[in-house]
Amino acid sequence: MPYGRRSSSEFPAYRFPAWLRCAAVLGLLWLNIGSSLGAPHEPVRHPSVRVSRHVAPPVRHLSKAKAKHRTKVKKSVTATKSQRRAVHKRKHIERTDRPMHVSKVAPKHRRQAARAVREPRGARRAAESPKQHVASADASARSSLRLLARCGYTARSRALLRAKAVYVVDERTRTVLTEKQADRIMPIASVSKLMTAVVSLDTKHAMNTPLKVTAQDQDFDKFTGSRLSVGSTLSRHDMLHIALMSSENRAAAALSRDYAGGRPAFVAAMNAKARALGMRHTWFVNGTGLSPQNVSTARDLSLLVAAASRYPLINAYSTDRAQVVAPGGGRALLGYHNSNALVRGGDRSIVLQKTGFINEAGHCVVVRMMVHGRPIDIVVLGAPGARDHIADVTRISRWLRCSLQ
The missing domain is CATH 3.40.710.10 (DD-peptidase/beta-lactamase superfamily)
Known part of the structure; x- marks a missing residue:
């Protein structure tokens, strides 16, 4: 067969050394990692959504009126949550036989809740109307004072x-x-x-x-x-x-x-x-x-x-x-x-x-x-x-x- 028309089987088999092949693979990996870190990341755009070029200003650039409004809304929400929590805990105290510690109740209602748990109904009535209690005591004392x-x-x-x-x-x-x-x-x-x-x-x-x-x-x-x-x-x-x-x-x-x-x-x-x-x-x-x-x-x-x-x-x-x-x-x-x-x-x-x-x-x-x-x-x-x-x-x-x- 002429020299220029040899088949692949006629060429002698040549193999690169193993260390060279590993170095080539590592070099390719290094190039890929460097290109990925250096390239700028762009957000993925959905084809059906039109993205505006104008970016919303940060919160610190909001007007003072809007900031006050947001603060009031947060406070009202917080107050409503605390009131609901206090009402819930008061109901829990009144419905259960085991009293809850006063510190777990909202500060505004600590004394009332503790008194409602500790004092029996008769004592609460006496505390609510001390004048009536004193008047009844005086009346009983007067009835016992008489000449016999x-x-x-x-x-x-x-x-x-x-x-x-x-x-x-x-x-x-x-x-x-x-x-x-x-x-x-x-x-x-x-x-x-x-x-x-x-x-x-x-x-x-x-x-x-x-x-x-x-x-x-x-x-x-x-x-x-x-x-x-x-x-x-x-x-x-x-x-x-x-x-x-x-x-x-x-x-x-x-x-x-x-x-x-x-x-x-x-x-x-x-x-x-x-x-x-x-x-x-x-x-x-x-x-x-x-x-x-x-x-x-x-x-x-x-x-x-x-x-x-x-x-x-x-x-x-x-x-x-x-x-x-x-x-x-x-x-x-x-x-x-x-x-x-x-x-x-x-x-x-x-x-x-x-x-x-x-x-x-x-x-x-x-x-x-x-x-x-x-x-x-x-x-x-x-x-x-x-x-x-x-x-x-x-x-x-x-x-x-x-x-x-």
């Missing part, structure tokens, strides 16, 4: 009270336990000195200040005498002490004179204090009570007893059994005793008292008595005999001690 027939309080025994006017009231609840012509306006004699002591203490004068008895302090109403002579000098403490304990008239007159504006201003202050306390049927013309124009009612005087009991000196001085004072000026010491026979006898249940007597008023006494730890005010006016007002108080105290156990 088995303790001797009957229509017949009540008729044995000699005084013209009687008023007995529980101080805490203002429950009237018994009364007799409690609104009758009557002269009150030296019971007026309780108001004298109240007004005098309201002036806030130094109680150690010496106070001298003058001719103006003499009694020009009944022309009664006094062991405290003109020219005697006592401290305001001693004047107040013997005025309340022994009903010393010149001591009370000296206290009423030693006032800014004199005695007329002091009497005006007594009447103003009475109006402030609600004593609508009370009137004073002097500080001693020697005038029959010093008038009041048993009901009004219970208000004065309640006000006077807030002054520790009035409580202490009016219930002291005895006191010795030195009037000075070379005069002898004067010993005074309590004008109330019950206090002189050692009745420790009496924590405040004041007696009084003039012919127009009869024998009068007001008492605050502790009965089984409960303050009871007793007012007795117009008793005819010298011991009738004390007898009435003794009878009433027996009824109280038995009935209020």
Whole structure:
């Protein structure tokens, strides 16, 4: 066969080495990877969609109004979600017997949800209407406060009270336990000195200040005498002490004179204090009570007893059994005793008292008595005999001690 027309089988078989073939393959792979990384990527375009050349601006280029609108929408959505979540959790708490921790409830409703779980229905009603609860408690307390027939309080025994006017009231609840012509306006004699002591203490004068008895302090109403002579000098403490304990008239007159504006201003202050306390049927013309124009009612005087009991000196001085004072000026010491026979006898249940007597008023006494730890005010006016007002108080105290156990 000619040289130029040889068949493929006639050529000698030639093979490249294996390492050369591997290098060629790796080179081709390297070229392909480099071309793919360097070429720009373009988005795949769908033939049926027309892509706009204008790209939407980023969010930071939006107008302020649109940004605010989006913020409001987000807040409203967040608030709605939180409200729904709170309602759901409240329903879950109310429907289940096992309470959920308060921290898992929305902050606005933590207290209400916790209270609804912890408190029973009766407690919630009591908390919702505290005034009704207190009113019911007061009503039950008042119903239990009464004088009992088995303790001797009957229509017949009540008729044995000699005084013209009687008023007995529980101080805490203002429950009237018994009364007799409690609104009758009557002269009150030296019971007026309780108001004298109240007004005098309201002036806030130094109680150690010496106070001298003058001719103006003499009694020009009944022309009664006094062991405290003109020219005697006592401290305001001693004047107040013997005025309340022994009903010393010149001591009370000296206290009423030693006032800014004199005695007329002091009497005006007594009447103003009475109006402030609600004593609508009370009137004073002097500080001693020697005038029959010093008038009041048993009901009004219970208000004065309640006000006077807030002054520790009035409580202490009016219930002291005895006191010795030195009037000075070379005069002898004067010993005074309590004008109330019950206090002189050692009745420790009496924590405040004041007696009084003039012919127009009869024998009068007001008492605050502790009965089984409960303050009871007793007012007795117009008793005819010298011991009738004390007898009435003794009878009433027996009824109280038995009935209020």
